[in-house]
Structures are given as structure tokens and as C-alpha cells.
Amino acid sequence: MLFHLIFMSLVCSGLSVESYGRDFITAFPENTVYYNPQESYNTLQITAFYNDTLVEITINYTKVFHDKLRSGQTKIVHFPKYNEQFQFTNFPLFARVNSTQKIVVLWLSQRGSSVQSNVVQPVTNLGKWYSIPFINYNQMMASLYNMSDQLAPDSWRYNSFRLIIINAENSDNLITVQSISPDGPKAFNITLRPYKLYQFQTNGSEIQLDSSGKVAVLLTHPCVETAGCDCNMVLSHVLPRNLWGDTFLVPSVKNLNTAWLQVTNTTEVRLKGVNIKTQQFNSSELIPFPELKSASQLISSTNKVSIRLISPGFVLELIPETMFAACYLVQMNSTEEICVA
Numbered sequence: 242m243l244f245h246l247i248f249m250s251l252v253c254s255g256l257s258v259e260s261y262g263r264d265f266i267t268a269f270p271e272n273t274v275y276y277n278p279q280e281s282y283n284t285l286q287i288t289a290f291y292n293d294t295l296v297e298i299t300i301n302y303t304k305v306f307h308d309k310l311r312s313g314q315t316k317i318v319h320f321p322k323y324n325e326q327f328q329f330t331n332f333p334l335f336a337r338v339n340s341t342q343k344i345v346v347l348w349l350s351q352r353g354s355s356v357q358s359n360v361v362q363p364v365t366n367l368g369k370w371y372s373i374p375f376i377n378y379n380q381m382m383a384s385l386y387n388m389s390d391q392l393a394p395d396s397w398r399y400n401s402f403r404l405i406i407i408n409a410e411n412s413d414n415l416i417t418v419q420s421i422s423p424d425g426p427k428a429f430n431i432t433l434r435p436y437k438l439y440q441f442q443t444n445g446s447e448i449q450l451d452s453s454g455k456v457a458v459l460l461t462h463p464c465v466e467t468a469g470c471d472c473n474m475v476l477s478h479v480l481p482r483n484l485w486g487d488t489f490l491v492p493s494v495k496n497l498n499t500a501w502l503q504v505t506n507t508t509e510v511r512l513k514g515v516n517i518k519t520q521q522f523n524s525s526e527l528i529p530f531p532e533l534k535s536a537s538q539l540i541s542s543t544n545k546v547s548i549r550l551i552s553p554g555f556v557l558e559l560i561p562e563t564m565f566a567a568c569y570l571v572q573m574n575s576t577e578e579i580c581v582a
């Protein structure tokens with residue numbers, strides 16, 4: 242059965258302490274395929290905390306939104322289909338949001354049944370050093386269908402996860418991209434003009450990014466297979482290394498039958514909750530994570546890591562405990578919202 246999990250780091254009572262700010266940068270990656278005739282729905286939902294908050298959105302250096310928001314007011318701003326970022330290399334369709342006071346920005350993209358949503362991290366939460374592991378989506382689908390990796394449906398497709406890098410600063414930025422694949426390491430440099438964006442395919446390799454200034458990094462795939470043989474867009478705003486943590490809370494998710502964890506860096510991970518496991522993992526390994534249906538899980542690790550929760554149809558970057566206050570808001574499909582303590 243088709244099912245979407247939209248997971249946000251918004252909390253019930255108030256909002257995640259760290260996820261608001263006055264300056265944000267993001268983009269709308271391709272959802273399914275850009276020439277899909279179905280209506281696309283790309284929005285940013287902006288919520289203000291204070292009265293008289295002036296908010297501005299620019300796309301390709303052109304102001305497309307300018308409005309004053311009241312305390313608690315949310316504006317949903319729709320973006321046309323041509324703002325989707327399907328080209329590789331440089332393309333200027335980044336979306337920059339800035340405001341005179343603190344706001345929260347929620348990102349949502351939907352085309353047909355393919356839905357994704359994310360909380361956009363403010364520029365203050367971005368960094369210069371990112372490590373993006375290879376997501377062995379193929380191995381996950383193969384184990385789900387009891388097949389060998391080679392027989393899994395559409396193996397080639399899952400090597401085509403994409404990265405979008407956006408220069409978050411008003412100055413040129415030199416970025417060194419190092420990819421580590423079975424063929425050995427490879428590196429190339431990119432120079433990004435202020436707020437420019439660069440998209441490339443990861444080709445099944447692990448990526449390390451080093452940049453001279455702050456960048457936003459989006460890990461995305463236009464269409465990964467879901468358990469119901471449908472397809473869903475994946476988008477994950479990657480956390481920089483300075484925001485890695487050693488304690489993560491994953492809420493119980495009733496509809497989630499199968500999930501895996503992926504942990505960057507070799508580390509010892511402890512899963513508390515239903516049972517306790519301590520094990521050594523490395524970043525290319527997918528760790529089966531079956532107990533989410535019955536209880537929320539506390540994950541702790543011996544060193545600072547970033548952790549993704551992966552299931553057919555989504556890749557979710559977990560927010561370390563240091564970054565949130567109370568609970569997550571879990572949206573099971575596009576119309577129903579559930580708040581999990």
C-alpha cells in the first residue's frame with residue numbers, strides 16, 4: 242500500500258529551538274520528472290514569531306515575494322513548476338528567504354502521489370564541511386524482496402542520488418568535492434558565485450565536501466521505488482559536521498513496517514527502547530531498525546555522527562537531541578497530521 246511519511250522537526254509546543262532564523266536558502270529539486278504532466282505543488286510555508294516581520298523571497302536574484310507577517314501567521318508561497326531544478330551543473334533557481342525577525346520555513350513538494358516535506362535550516366545552521374554517505378537503496382530493496390542485490394528492481398536507478406550545493410554567502414565560495422567509490426577516491430573543485438547552485442549525481446559514491454564558506458547541501462532523488470511499487474521523491478537537507486550529535490530520538494511510527502539506519506563514520510551505536518544493541522557499524526552499512534512500530538527509540542553513539550532513517554520512499558536526516566526541545570510532528574499523508582511525543 243502506498244504510504245507517505247512526512248517528517249518534520251517542528252515540535253508541538255513551540256518550535257525547535259534551532260530551526261528558526263532570519264536567512265534561509267533552498268531549492269526545489271526535480272519531483273518525479275520535470276516533464277510529468279501532473280500538477281506540481283512546490284511551496285514554502287513561512288511562519289512568523291513576531292508582529293511586523295518583513296519577509297522577502299528571491300529566486301534567481303529576483304524578488305518574488307515581499308510581505309509583512311503578524312505573530313503566529315503562516316504564509317504558503319507557491320512556486321511554479323519551472324522553478325524545479327532538473328539540470329545538472331550551474332543553474333540559478335535557488336530560493337532565498339530573508340526576514341527582519343525570526344521565522345520558520347517549511348519546504349513541501351508534491352506531484353501526484355510523490356510528496357516530500359522538510360524544515361529548512363537557517364543559514365546559521367549551515368556549515369563548511371559535509372560528509373554524505375552512499376545510500377545503498379538497492380541493498381535495502383533487495384532485502385525487502387529477499388533478492389540478491391543484482392536482482393533488485395532497477396539497480397541502476399539508486400546509484401543516481403543527486404547532491405545540490407548552494408552557496409549561502411554573499412561572496413565566491415570554493416568547494417572541493419571528494420568522492421570515494423570502489424574505483425578509488427576522486428576530487429574536483431567548484432567555484433560558486435554568491436547564492437549560486439550546483440547539482441551533480443553521486444554515482445554511487447560517498448561524498449566529502451569542504452568549502453571556503455557556508456553552503457546548503459540537499460541530498461535528493463526524483464523518484465525512488467516505494468514498497469507499493471510506486472515512486473516517491475526523496476529530499477534531505479543534510480546537516481553539516483558541526484551539528485552532528487551523539488544522542489538521537491526517533492519517535493514511534495505506527496505505519497512504518499521496515500526501516501534502516503545509516504550512520505556516518507565507524508562508531509559504536511546503542512539502540513535503547515525495546516531492546517538494547519551495541520554494535521560497531523560503518524557508513525556503508527544499513528542497520529535494520531525494526532522496533533519503531535512499538536516504541537520510540539533512543540539512539541546513542543560513542544562519537545559524534547549523523548544518522549539517517551531510511552525506508553522505501555524516504556531518507557530522513559535525524560536531528561540530534563541537542564537541536565530539538567519537545568517532540569516531532571509526523572504527517573502520515575498529505576492531509577493527516579499526528580504529533581508524537
Ligand SMILES: *[C@@H]1O[C@H](CO)[C@@H](O)[C@H](O)[C@H]1NC(C)=O
Nearest residue numbers: 290291292293310311312313
Ligand atoms: C500583534 O498585533 C496584534 C494586532 O495588532 C496584537 O493584538 C497582538 O497583541 C500583537 N502581538 C504581539 C506579540 O505583539
Ligand SMILES: *[C@@H]1O[C@H](CO)[C@@H](O)[C@H](O)[C@H]1NC(C)=O
Nearest residue numbers: 300301302303323332333334
Ligand atoms: C536568471 O536571471 C538572469 C538575469 O536576470 C536571466 O538572464 C536568466 O535567464 C535567468 N535564469 C532562469 C533560469 O530563469
Ligand SMILES: *[C@@H]1O[C@H](CO)[C@@H](O)[C@H](O)[C@H]1NC(C)=O
Nearest residue numbers: 295296297338339340341342
Ligand atoms: C534581504 O536581504 C537583502 C540583501 O541582502 C536586503 O537588501 C533586504 O533588505 C533583506 N530583506 C529583509 C526583509 O530583511
Ligand SMILES: *[C@@H]1O[C@H](CO)[C@@H](O)[C@H](O)[C@H]1NC(C)=O
Nearest residue numbers: 382383384385386387388499
Ligand atoms: C525472506 O526470507 C526469510 C528467511 O528465508 C523469511 O523468513 C521471510 O519470510 C522472507 N520474506 C519475504 C517477504 O518473502
Ligand SMILES: *[C@@H]1O[C@H](CO)[C@@H](O)[C@H](O)[C@H]1NC(C)=O
Nearest residue numbers: 415416417427428429430431
Ligand atoms: C582544489 O583547490 C585546492 C585549493 O585551491 C587545490 O589545492 C586542489 O589541488 C584543487 N583540487 C583539484 C582536484 O583541482
Ligand SMILES: *[C@@H]1O[C@H](CO)[C@@H](O)[C@H](O)[C@H]1NC(C)=O
Nearest residue numbers: 420427441442443444446448
Ligand atoms: C558522476 O558522473 C557524472 C557524469 O559522468 C559526472 O558529471 C559527475 O561529476 C559524477 N559525480 C561524481 C561525484 O564524480
Ligand SMILES: *[C@@H]1O[C@H](CO)[C@@H](O)[C@H](O)[C@H]1NC(C)=O
Nearest residue numbers: 372505506507508543544545
Ligand atoms: C570518525 O570518528 C573519529 C572518532 O571520533 C574521528 O577521529 C574521525 O575524524 C571521524 N571521521 C569522519 C570522516 O568524520
Ligand SMILES: *[C@@H]1O[C@H](CO)[C@@H](O)[C@H](O)[C@H]1NC(C)=O
Nearest residue numbers: 507521522523524525526527
Ligand atoms: C563496512 O561494512 C561493509 C558491509 O557490512 C563491509 O563489507 C565492509 O568491509 C566494512 N568496511 C570497513 C572498513 O569496516
Ligand SMILES: *[C@@H]1O[C@H](CO)[C@@H](O)[C@H](O)[C@H]1NC(C)=O
Nearest residue numbers: 243244245573574575576577
Ligand atoms: C490519508 O488521510 C486521509 C484523511 O485522514 C484518509 O482518508 C486516507 O485514508 C489517508 N490515506 C492513507 C494512504 O493513509
